Amino acid sequence: MKSEILHAKLERYVNGESMPAETRQIQTWLSCTLTDAQLTAEERSLLELEILQEIQAYTAYPLFYPKKEKPWWQKIAALF
Amino acid sequence: MNLILTNDQTLIDRLSLNDTEAFEELYRHYWKSLYLYCLKKLQSPEDAKIIVRTIFTDIWEKRYSLPVSFCLSRHLYQEVRKKVINCLSQKLSDSTERTYIEKRLITEFSVQSLQAARKPVTNAYTVINKPSELIRQQTGQSGNEHYNTLATIKWMVLSFTDKFSFANLLSYPKN
Numbered sequence: 001m002k003s004e005i006l007h008a009k010l011e012r013y014v015n016g017e018s019m020p021a022e023t024r025q026i027q028t029w030l031s032c033t034l035t036d037a038q039l040t041a042e043e044r045s046l047l048e049l050e051i052l053q054e055i056q057a058y059t060a061y062p063l064f065y066p067k068k069e070k071p072w073w074q075k076i077a078a079l080f
Numbered sequence: 081m082n083l084i085l086t087n088d089q090t091l092i093d094r095l096s097l098n099d100t101e102a103f104e105e106l107y108r109h110y111w112k113s114l115y116l117y118c119l120k121k122l123q124s125p126e127d128a129k130i131i132v133r134t135i136f137t138d139i140w141e142k143r144y145s146l147p148v149s150f151c152l153s154r155h156l157y158q159e160v161r162k163k164v165i166n167c168l169s170q171k172l173s174d175s176t177e178r179t180y181i182e183k184r185l186i187t188e189f190s191v192q193s194l195q196a197a198r199k200p201v202t203n204a205y206t207v208i209n210k211p212s213e214l215i216r217q218q219t220g221q222s223g224n225e226h227y228n229t230l231a232t233i234k235w236m237v238l239s240f241t242d243k244f245s246f247a248n249l250l251s252y253p254k255n
Contacts, residue, residue, distance in 0.1 A: 003182045006189060007172035014169055015219050024136060030121070030161045031191055032197035044112065047129070052104065054133045059140045065098045 088152045095143040103143075106152065107136050114160050121164045122171075123184050131163045 012018040013026050040077065056062050070078075088109075094102035111132050135156065168185070170213075171177040176224035187193060 001156045003178050003186060005174055006181075006186060007169065008167040010165060010172065012150050014165060025189065025194065026165065026210070028194045030164065032194060033117065033186070035130065037111070037116055039116070048111060051115070051129055051132050052107060054129070055107070055140070055146065058133065059201045061098075061100050061140060065100050069096065075118075076092065 083095070090145060092150055092152060096146070096251075098143075103136075103140055109135070109157055114156060117160055118164055118167075122167055127167050127171075128212050131160065131167065134163065148252075 009018065009026065010020050013022060018026070082234060088106070091102040091106050096105075114132045114135060115128050118131045119125060138159075139152075139155075168181070171181055
């Protein structure tokens with residue numbers, strides 16, 4: 001399949017004008033999750049933090065709703 | 081990171097009270113599945129990051145207007161699929177990205193590649209749906225021994241699928 005054909009198919013799908021067979025093909029592609037990529041623990045924690053920081057930058061929620069500082073006894077209790 | 085696992089619905093309820101910790105817990109629970117799914121579909125870490133960010137930004141911004149019957153896993157499932165298609169469509173309209181997509185993604189739309197989505201997700205799933213008689217013949221077990229094994233397998237699979245229900249939602253529904 002050429003990219004022009006796929007583009008036309010996707011456009012029709014997005015606009016809700018695709019044929020049932022096209023819908024089936026696209027939805028099957030979306031559901032095909034057999035070989036999935038894996039992340040190392042390091043990559044994972046880095047990415048997690050990176051995306052969270054981006055979300056925080058976009059929504060600015062830490063500015064409006066700052067985290068409450070935990071009392072010292074709760075911090076000590078968390079260590080155990 | 082909060083190690084206490086809380087029910088999604090409780091966390092969603094806390095979102096409307098501007099609870100940022102609940103939001104971050106939801107994010108930590110789901111971001112990886114979404115990211116890996118987008119990465120696999122679009123082969124672009126940058127696009128995958130943008131999609132995950134957009135989905136969670138939308139949830140935070142719409143936290144006051146989430147319906148009572150809001151199901152987060154269903155919402156994420158629908159959103160991630162919608163956004164992947166939109167992203168791919170946008171990429172295809174860009175002539176610089178077209179050749180790259182032709183090389184890597186177009187083959188995934190072939191009939192042979194799509195057959196993989198129609199196969200059962202796990203072998204364990206097949207075991208659950210197999211008739212008992214067939215399993216008994218294959219395993220060579222009989223009587224209580226067979227039923228005990230089957231019950232153990234069922235229990236293990238069901239507890240596993242309960243824990244990873246979102247991952248299952250991304251898989252193709254069986255006929």
